[in-house]
Amino acid sequence: MTDRSRDRAHPPLGESGITEIDWTFAGADTRRLTHGVHSYPARMIPQIPATVLSHFKREGVIGDGDTVYDPFSGSGTTAVEGRLAGLHAEANDINPLACLLTLAKSRPIDPELLETARLRLLDGLDRELRRVRSAHDAGTCELEPSAVREGWFPEPQLYELVAIRNRIDELGEALSDTTADTEDVTRFLRVALSVTVRRVSYQRNGEYKRHRIPREDRKDHDPDVYALFTDTLRENAERMRSYSQRVDHAATTTVHYADARDARAVDDDSADIVITSPPYGDHSTTVAYGQFSQDPAIIADRCGYDEMKAVDKTGLGGAYGQEPIDDLERYSPSLARTLDALRKRDGRATDALSFFTDFYSVIEQVRRILKPGQPVVWVLANRTMSRVPIPTHLIATELCEQLGFERKHLIPRKIPTKTLPWENAPENVAGQTGEMMASEYVVIMRCP
Ligand SMILES: C[S@@+](CC[C@H](N)C(=O)[O-])C[C@H]1O[C@@H](n2cnc3c(N)ncnc32)[C@H](O)[C@@H]1O
Numbered sequence: 001m002t003d004r005s006r007d008r009a010h011p012p013l014g015e016s017g018i019t020e021i022d023w024t025f026a027g028a029d030t031r032r033l034t035h036g037v038h039s040y041p042a043r044m045i046p047q048i049p050a051t052v053l054s055h056f057k058r059e060g061v062i063g064d065g066d067t068v069y070d071p072f073s074g075s076g077t078t079a080v081e082g083r084l085a086g087l088h089a090e091a092n093d094i095n096p097l098a099c100l101l102t103l104a105k106s107r108p109i110d111p112e113l114l115e116t117a118r119l120r121l122l123d124g125l126d127r128e129l130r131r132v133r134s135a136h137d138a139g140t141c142e143l144e145p146s147a148v149r150e151g152w153f154p155e156p157q158l159y160e161l162v163a164i165r166n167r168i169d170e171l172g173e174a175l176s177d178t179t180a181d182t183e184d185v186t187r188f189l190r191v192a193l194s195v196t197v198r199r200v201s202y203q204r205n206g207e208y209k210r211h212r213i214p215r216e217d218r219k220d221h222d223p224d225v226y227a228l229f230t231d232t233l234r235e236n237a238e239r240m241r242s243y244s245q246r247v248d249h250a251a252t253t254t255v256h257y258a259d260a261r262d263a264r265a266v267d268d269d270s271a272d273i274v275i276t277s278p279p280y281g282d283h284s285t286t287v288a289y290g291q292f293s294q295d296p297a298i299i300a301d302r303c304g305y306d307e308m309k310a311v312d313k314t315g316l317g318g319a320y321g322q323e324p325i326d327d328l329e330r331y332s333p334s335l336a337r338t339l340d341a342l343r344k345r346d347g348r349a350t351d352a353l354s355f356f357t358d359f360y361s362v363i364e365q366v367r368r369i370l371k372p373g374q375p376v377v378w379v380l381a382n383r384t385m386s387r388v389p390i391p392t393h394l395i396a397t398e399l400c401e402q403l404g405f406e407r408k409h410l411i412p413r414k415i416p417t418k419t420l421p422w423e424n425a426p427e428n429v430a431g432q433t434g435e436m437m438a439s440e441y442v443v444i445m446r447c448p
Contacts, residue, residue: 076102317355
């Protein structure tokens with residue numbers, strides 16, 4: 001692995017051509033390879049890390065065998081692209097489903113092993129699910145329902161989902177005698193189940209928060225669990241086959257199910273580049289990652305109900321926030337101006353301050369983890385609060401500068417497709433609309 005911390009003259013960090021790139025990537029396939037195995041809210045498009053990585057490789061800033069770190073891994077876009085670029089990947093996330101997806105999407109699996117596992121899982125599954133249905137109808141089903149909230153799933157489909165999960169567990173135990181990659185395989189199978197869980201539930205399509213289809217429509221919601229699961233698994237396995245042929249199987253992905261404000265499991269000076277898209281506000285008033293992940297994680301990965309409820313509280317600016325830092329406004333004049341504007345409105349200044357206090361802790365961690373002179377790439381979406389625009393790209397840049405980072409590029413990026421609830425009310429009041437996110441920026445800075 002390259003140790004650039006000892007380099008005296010730092011490489012130029014994108015002086016040549018990075019601002020000439022068309023960062024909209026209109027028409028690009030954002031679901032290519034394993035990026036298409038599962039949806040995730042506010043997913044970063046893979047073209048951003050792919051472009052950044054190939055640019056910095058060309059410039060000699062990073063090389064094969066280096067490490068890319070992402071403090072906010074989400075569905076693992078950075079990890080997947082890092083591995084495709086020949087790097088090791090390391091990441092943090094507080095959402096167990098995000099950790100599952102990051103590992104499942106970025107660790108390559110031998111296609112033959114995956115095919116063997118897929119066929120074993122499907123062998124007799126159709127019959128078994130029919131038995132589960134009959135037993136349910138006869139009142140003799142002995143399966144333990146998962147700890148999901150009542151009223152979110154049609155029955156007997158909920159029991160069919162549990163039966164598939166149990167089969168994956170059993171297959172894992174059986175395979176562990178013959179292969180060391182059992183967990184990678186079963187994790188990948190769970191992803192297809194997680195997709196199926198969302199489709200089978202009463203969750204409304206296209207919503208990241210927990211909203212059910214209207215009560216009167218629920219009796220007509222009679223999904224075919226077997227077909228949904230097997231189709232998803234076939235498509236996902238095909239995506240993994242293509243991905244696995246392109247990456248170095250000897251590289252590694254390490255994911256920490258832990259808070260990025262205190263990323264103690266990640267070593268000092270261990271990353272050669274950081275590429276990340278942070279949340280753009282606290283989870284409960286912006287994107288509720290925990291709500292999105294709750295049922296899939298509980299059923300497919302046996303996560304606990306309370307564990308999943310804690311995700312949105314641990315998000316930046318959430319209920320488990322830190323003590324305010326008195327000088328934060330002095331560090332960032334843009335933050336000071338924004339808080340003043342919010343104070344004149346309605347007091348949401350406290351929420352904004354709490355979010356950026358948490359953000360500042362993550363920047364401190366990034367400075368510790370990133371080797372001196374190496375780049376951090378923040379993909380930052382701006383939002384409004386109480387109709388006050390929050391210039392996150394400027395605030396983050398100024399907070400980084402306070403910690404000694406050098407500002408290299410602030411590139412505005414137009415977003416051609418709507419992947420987020422743009423028309424949500426900024427105050428999160430049902431029925432009111434307003435521009436939730438105005439723009440996105442790719443901010444490139446150099447670590448001191
Ligand atoms: C915008 S998403 C990242 C999306 C990701 N780049 C992708 O392409 O899927 C932000 C992520 O940050 C995570 N997150 C929020 N607060 C966190 C914290 N304190 N520590 C670690 N992860 C956190 C959320 O769970 C979410 O997965």
